[in-house]
Amino acid sequence: MALIFMILKTDKSLIFFTFVFCKYNKSHTKIIPMSKGLTKRADDYSQWYNELVLKTGLAEHSDVRGCMVIKPYGFAIWELMKEELDKRFKETGHVNAYFPLFIPKSYLSKEAAHVEGFAKECAVVTHYRLKTAPDGKSVVVDPEAKLEEELIIRPTSETIIWNTYRNWIQSYRDLPLLINQWANVVRWEIRTRLFLRTAEFLWQEGHTAHSSNTEAIEEAERMLDVYAEFAEKFMAMPVIKGLKSVNERFAGAVETYCIEALMQDGKALQAGTSHFLGQNFAKAFDVKFADKEGNEEYVWATSWGVSTRLMGALIMTHSDDEGLVLPPKLAPFQCVIIPFFFKDEEINSKLMAKAKEIANELRQAGIRVQIDDDDTKRPGFKFAEYELKGYPTRIVIGPRDLENGTVEIARRDTKEKSSFSNENLSETISTMLADIEKELRNRALKYREENTSVVESFEEFKQVLEQKGGFLVANWDGSAETEEKIKEETGATIRCIPLEDNLPSGPCIYTGKEAKHKVVFARAY
RNA sequence: AGGGGUGUAGCGCAGUCCGGUAGCGCACCUGGUUUGGGACCAGGGGGUCGCAGGUUCGAAUCCUGUCACCCCUACCA
Incomplete structure (x- = not known):
């Protein structure tokens, strides 16, 4: 496999294009080329996230400040x-x-800590009517329609619910x-x-x-x-x-x-x-x-x-530099079938018939499956598109497959694709979906384990946080002051006192006092 | 909320310093040639330059205001 990197310099940024030439290896599995256009996680994680959400059609910003459209x-x-x-x-x-x-404004203030927590971020309804403005074109709030008591748009519903209970x-x-x-x-x-x-x-x-x-x-x-x-x-x-x-x-x-x-x-x-x-x-x-x-x-x-x-x-x-990676149980479609159309109408209709047959078989087995029969887009484009959208598996069927009684199946998590018999595909896909799920879970667990560090001193705490990030397991004296100081100095907060295994193994890393708990620190969203 | 940045065609951007008929790439439409990993050629359509004022014969460009989004801090699920 050969890699070629091309670097284009523009005014403001470097754009990297990566081409990967694929060959079959011995197991007839080839690696899927990388997608283009998406910012790499290592280059700018936030940008990667934003682009991913927008490009995959998960959501977008609405014209209303701070509000999104879930697509x-x-x-x-x-x-x-x-x-x-x-x-x-x-x-x-x-x-x-x-x-x-x-929620009537007065309800919110009945529980002191509660109102304290939410007061700063409440939207308030003050009027119940609009009227035509003097210019005759726009509308304005009717000052005569002022509410006796303002209404809060719920930030959470404890107050209105307990008032009802x-x-x-x-x-x-x-x-x-x-x-x-x-x-x-x-x-x-x-x-x-x-x-x-x-x-x-x-x-x-x-x-x-x-x-x-x-x-x-x-x-x-x-x-x-x-x-x-x-x-x-x-x-x-x-x-x-x-x-x-x-x-x-x-x-x-x-x-x-x-x-x-x-x-x-x-x-x-x-x-x-x-x-x-x-x-x-x-x-x-x-x-x-x-x-x-x-x-x-x-x-x-x-x-x-x-x-x-x-x-x-x-x-x-789960997602990677090629786009979304969805665990099968949460994938709207767990498999996409792409007939590899050519000019020959007769072959194409056979491909379509086979695709439908396979789709039916998969549906019977409870697999969420979609056929992409759009003949205005070329297969390569579709491959990249479904990888971006995180479909766990993809079945491609072309004329050659029809002759050989095979299909090509690609899996999103490992980016491998190989040829399979077109017999008993529901079992092949079911097994693969289960395997993908296991792989994703193991991968995520491995990542967490590798990025969970037990630290013994505040120096080590700061060093690991800076260089590696992740979860930091440390002894804490249990005081809010210590937590606050660590937060001020490092940006990390106590994510939780684990329900399991929270017994301290030494003195508090910050104060050196007797520790109350072993807790998990991290920088957080 | 503080600091920095960006708003120009569906998307990504140039043009703004130094005012003079709004451009490029992708996408879209039409026709043709292609086709086992993001096709190519030819032709075509699309923009009140975020919005509102102002300066000017003339504003994407200068001035004032305003809105939205992004990044870094602070706050939260």
């Missing part, structure tokens, strides 16, 4: 996530409901109340990034009410497990389950649980959170129940959520 391909992935998560919520006894987008809960018999909602929320962010941070985003928020402390904690932990299992089984993304430090805790929570994932640039991403809310919201909204003995007691609460941010996590966990 059909991106939304298809989100729908697959939703479908699976929803199934898992139902399996753990939850039901869906829907609460208002608007007050009417729903009287006795222990009404508990537990296990409700989830799929919704949009708005947090007026200054700096935005597609999927990772937008002013409006989609999510699910579970809000549960319980008759005891322990039951609520169990619920918070149960839902954290649901998230962790979803991340690992469905997204092929390894996560660390842990507790947030006081600084990072959700506004209004007694304890915040989280799953933390490591992205390919060495930064951490919080992929999901689950909160034990204690009786904070019950007290703020006066939600009491009568226990079996007839005593009145405040209700215990949890809330938990994952958002479209998972899309960002998915992209940054």
